[in-house]
Amino acid sequence: MARRKKAPIDMRPIEVRRKEWIDKYPDKFLICRQGHDFPKPFPGRRMTNTSIVPWFYDDGRREGEVLITQKCKHCGRVRWRISGPRGMYYSEATKWNYDDPKGYATPPGLGIPRSAYGDEYWRRIIDADPDLTQEVEAREEEEQ
Numbered sequence: 001m002a003r004r005k006k007a008p009i010d011m012r013p014i015e016v017r018r019k020e021w022i023d024k025y026p027d028k029f030l031i032c033r034q035g036h037d038f039p040k041p042f043p044g045r046r047m048t049n050t051s052i053v054p055w056f057y058d059d060g061r062r063e064g065e066v067l068i069t070q071k072c073k074h075c076g077r078v079r080w081r082i083s084g085p086r087g088m089y090y091s092e093a094t095k096w097n098y099d100d101p102k103g104y105a106t107p108p109g110l111g112i113p114r115s116a117y118g119d120e121y122w123r124r125i126i127d128a129d130p131d132l133t134q135e136v137e138a139r140e141e142e143e144q
């Protein structure tokens with residue numbers, strides 16, 4: 001069996017690696033880090049990007065739990081949770097679990113704070129609007 005080569009260790013300073021990651025981070029993920037677009041099913045209406053199925057234990061036992069799965073229609077992030085038993089559908093004892101699309105999660109060890117994604121998001125919004133950019137730059141010059 002072929003041995004998998006170890007990835008070379010990135011020896012560049014952490015700041016450089018962080019900046020490289022955030023600079024290349026896709027807009028659609030940056031937008032979603034401001035809030036995902038998970039569906040809000042309406043009672044009686046056909047659901048999209050949501051499934052609710054009975055949950056069975058490994059031994060086939062069932063105690064009324066359901067598996068709720070939803071997909072963000074914007075970025076594809078999936079969240080899922082198993083309800084509490086017997087109609088406790090939104091039990092505080094259970095939490096949402098997430099399956100991230102490729103390229104969404106911050107690589108281990110990079111330690112990029114949530115606020116850095118927010119900074120980048122708003123920087124791109126301002127940079128993409130020439131009038132806003134001009135206004136922000138004019139204010140910055142006034143302050144100096």
Ligand SMILES: [Zn+2]
Pocket residue numbers: 032035036037072073074075076077
């Ligand atoms: Zn999303």
